[in-house]
Amino acid sequence: MKHPTDALSVRCYGASHGSHAHEHFQILLGLDGVLDLEVDGRGRRIAAGDGVVIVPGDRHDFEAASAARCLVLDSHDARWQHAPHNPKPRALAPLASYLAAACDSALPRARLLGPALLLEAWVPPAMPQRARRAIDWTALTDWATTHSREPLQVDDLAARVHLSAAHFTARCREEQGQSPMAWLRDLRLTAARRFRSQGLPVAEVARRTGYRSPSALTAALRRPAGR
Template identity: 45%
Template structure:
């Protein structure tokens, strides 16, 4: 995934020329031969994903304009000792990229971008592994296994990471602490701040 944060990037993909301007994004599929050049310089966000559902998505995002600020935030948040993981960044941006084609969907397969979107829409309420598994028609044990395989962590660790990252995003936008806590499923602003101060979370 290639997102132009600043400037203009000229590309050639499989012999076809195109231009990526500030705020625009492009999906490069594995094996596609590409080259790029920027006359005045261009700053980009580049994210890799092993989620095969991306193969069914369009080359350009559906809502690039609405996701541009998120892309800018992620470019900064992925730097430093407590950086946001690239995988989490991919899942957050996938919400504004558009759904996969139905031919790529499987009833017992997990579309992690769609799953992320569902979790973010339900962050204000308690969520259990059983809730997550039921959403994708899997048993708890199978969902837990899929989560560890795809994301490298348990379902609840993943949900916690989404809660805290969404909280940081809301705070960066100026939302009051109490409102952020309520929208991300924490009992109080103090509980949220304590969670953010834990080692590896600040």
């Protein structure tokens, strides 16, 4: 199926000819004069350098007290739905002037490429999303286990993986399903159970795993999982 060709033109507006609607996008850029525009009951004025995108199906009407001249693009390109409908495209003025001159001079290549150039200039390119820094949980686990005697806090864990405390907390909840301190507590309990299974006394296990006293470790070992 052949898609309709986008049409670029320069039009002069005067008295109203009544409201109407299109099945395509209509993009206007003011060149000269002032155009009064009403789109679905909402009014605005298009002066030189102003622009508007009228979406398919929106009823609209134009009127100018004196002749108003606009660059008009009738487009079937669905990407216009992502364009700001009421932008401040002052930076488009040089392009609009060039495309208007191309239309007046019937320059075929400029008129052919004009719709794509206008879309590219009108719709800001999406900012590339910075890739998230991966957390090596195995390496972090090894480091935290090695430093289990120290009173580690969220800031210590976050600094180890070069993240802020807030970002590390969010990532820990997302990737490990628990808060950083709960994750660290589980690591220490796992190490404590391993040491106890090897026959080490409670006092020595508490010292190695960072518990403040043997009784604190004993209470932690007796506490049901997840609490």
